Each structure stands twice: as structure tokens, then as C-alpha cells.
Amino acid sequence: MGNIAYDFQIEKDDFERAGEASSKIKKILRQLGIDSGIIRRVAIAAYEVEINLVIHSLGGTISISIDPKSIMIIAKDIGPGIENVELAMKEGYSTASDKIxxxxxxxxxxxxxxxxxxxxxxxxxxxxxxxxxxxxxMLKDGE
Amino acid sequence: MTVKEMCEKLGLRSLTGECGMDREVGGAYIGDLLSWVMAHAQRGDVWITIQTHTNIIAVASLLELSSIIISEDAEVEEETIKKAVDENIPVLVSTQSAFMISKGLINAGLGN
Structure with missing residues (x-):
């Protein structure tokens, strides 16, 4: 298996389509015959990062690259940036509005x-x- | 138990017709916080929630849940039903609370 890479554009506040990129990522991994446990982890991580881009960012991209040893997900947005990353990493801490x-x-x-x-x-x-x-x-045989 | 059998036993109303009725129900998960469901619900689970917007279909599809039960007759958006059919996720409605639905599921033999 060679290296495979895809990019997905994520729009701010696009709740209608939120989750589509993660779905596509999951389908790609399934077609590649990746272990279902790893697919679950990637799907959860991709969904969470996609939702974060929709809710909190001004828009961005999710890139996924797959090589024989690992899967890499990179989410990059154009702002506004996180004020306190340490706090944002804390379970239960959120700056989301009541409506969200x-x-x-x-x-x-x-x-x-x-x-x-x-x-x-x-x-x-x-x-x-x-x-x-x-x-x-990491993919199983790449550990 | 299949989704169809679960519908019959619990008197659930399907909003998605016959879509996904042959899916096997492996367990159940209750929750309205999507990230929490995302982290904990297991493949094959029926998900009981009062959330009705389109994103519940993304969650169910990504986790390969067997079906979604909307409790207490909460109104489901048309767009959600459309997406559910596209993704082959049965969306079922109950007049009962999540607690009573769970009781019905346990009585039907789930989780034993």
C-alpha cells in the first residue's frame, strides 16, 4: 500500500454537512481494509475535530494521509485560535454557546x-x- | 433481536419505513451529548436520545449503531429523516421516556 492523502474543506457553522468528511474518511479506511478498531478511533477523532471546526473555527481543512505504518490526521483552521489550550483540553470545559x-x-x-x-x-x-x-x-503492523 | 422485532415488542413507530429493519440490536446507549455518545456507544447499539437534528445520523453512521429511538415523541426534522434513509439508519419514535424504553429493552432480553 502506497501513501494515500485526502483533504476536506470544512465550513464554519455548516451543521448540515458536519460529519460528512469523517464519513468519507471512514469509507476510505474501510475500502483499504484497515482494522475496525482503528477505523473506530479515527472516525471518532475525525468527527470531533470536524465538529470543532464547524462550531469554533472560521473554517479550515482536515487532511488525512495513510501510509503502511500509520494514519495521520491534520486539522488546520484560519482562526480565531484558542485562548487557553490547557483549559480547552480539560474534560467538560467548553466555550460553546447555549444554542450549540x-x-x-x-x-x-x-x-x-x-x-x-x-x-x-x-x-x-x-x-x-x-x-x-x-x-x-499507528497501524497494527507498524507498531 | 432485529430492529423490526424491537419495534414490535416496544411499539415503536418507524420514521424511515422499512430501512435498516433487519439490523441486529446488540445493546443500548442513552445520551443527548453527542461527544459522550461518540466516545461510549458501541457498534450495534440502539441509541435512545431526544436530539433530533441531522447530526445524530452522522454519529449513528460513524459508530455503526443499529438504530436510533427518539424518546417522548420529540419531533424529528424532515432533513434528519432524509439523511437517515440515505445512511440506512432506522429512526424510531416512542411515546415513552428513555427509562421506560430501557425497561422495555431489558424485558425484551437485551443486556441479559
Missing amino acids: REMGFGAGMGLPNMKKCADSFYIESIIGKGTIITMKM
Whole structure:
């Protein structure tokens, strides 16, 4: 299996389509015959990062690349950036509005869920510039 | 138990016709916080919730849940039903509370 890469554009506030990129990612992995446990972890992480882009960012992209040893997800947005990353990583902490919470989002579980699902998780955020989240999941034979 | 059998036993009303009725129900999960459901619900589970917007279909599809039960007759948006049919996720409605639905599921042999 060679390297495979895809990019998905995510629009701010597009709740109607939120989850579509994650669905596509999942379908790609399934076609590649990736282990179902790893697909679940990638699907959860991709969904959470996609929802985060829809709710909190001004828009961005999710890129996925698959090589024989690992799956890498990189989410990059164009702002506004996270004020306190340490706090944002805390379970239950959310800056989502009441309206968003009524829809069942904004539980403050997004970033912690991503971290749990990934073998490595890295977040970098600059106010006024944007946030980059890099997640890597090792494939079984690549460990 | 299949989704169809579950509908008959619990008197659930399907909003998605015959779509996904042959799916096997493996367990159940109750929750209205999507990230919480995302982290904990298992493949094959029936998900009991009062959330009705389109994104519940994305969650159910990504987790390969067997079906969704909307409790207490909450009104489901047309767009959600359309998406559910596209993704082959049965959306079922109950007049009962999540607690009473769970009781029905346990009585039907789920989780034993």
C-alpha cells in the first residue's frame, strides 16, 4: 500500500454537512481494509475535530494521509485560535454557546476524545492566526 | 433481536419505513451529548436520545449503531429523516421516556 492523502474543506457553522468528511474518511479506511478498531478511533477523532471546526473555527481543512505504518490526521483552521489550550483540553470545559449546547454539542469532550483516540496528539494554537491539530494512529503492523 | 422485532415488542413507530429493519440490536446507549455518545456507544447499539437534528445520523453512521429511538415523541426534522434513509439508519419514535424504553429493552432480553 502506497501513501494515500485526502483533504476536506470544512465550513464554519455548516451543521448540515458536519460529519460528512469523517464519513468519507471512514469509507476510505474501510475500502483499504484497515482494522475496525482503528477505523473506530479515527472516525471518532475525525468527527470531533470536524465538529470543532464547524462550531469554533472560521473554517479550515482536515487532511488525512495513510501510509503502511500509520494514519495521520491534520486539522488546520484560519482562526480565531484558542485562548487557553490547557483549559480547552480539560474534560467538560467548553466555550460553546447555549444554542450549540442545546443541540448536544459543546460537552467539552471533543479535544479529550481526540487525544484518547490517537497514539500521538499535538495541538498548536495562535490567537488571531489559527489552530493546528496533528493526530497519528499507528497501524497494527507498524507498531 | 432485529430492529423490526424491537419495534414490535416496544411499539415503536418507524420514521424511515422499512430501512435498516433487519439490523441486529446488540445493546443500548442513552445520551443527548453527542461527544459522550461518540466516545461510549458501541457498534450495534440502539441509541435512545431526544436530539433530533441531522447530526445524530452522522454519529449513528460513524459508530455503526443499529438504530436510533427518539424518546417522548420529540419531533424529528424532515432533513434528519432524509439523511437517515440515505445512511440506512432506522429512526424510531416512542411515546415513552428513555427509562421506560430501557425497561422495555431489558424485558425484551437485551443486556441479559
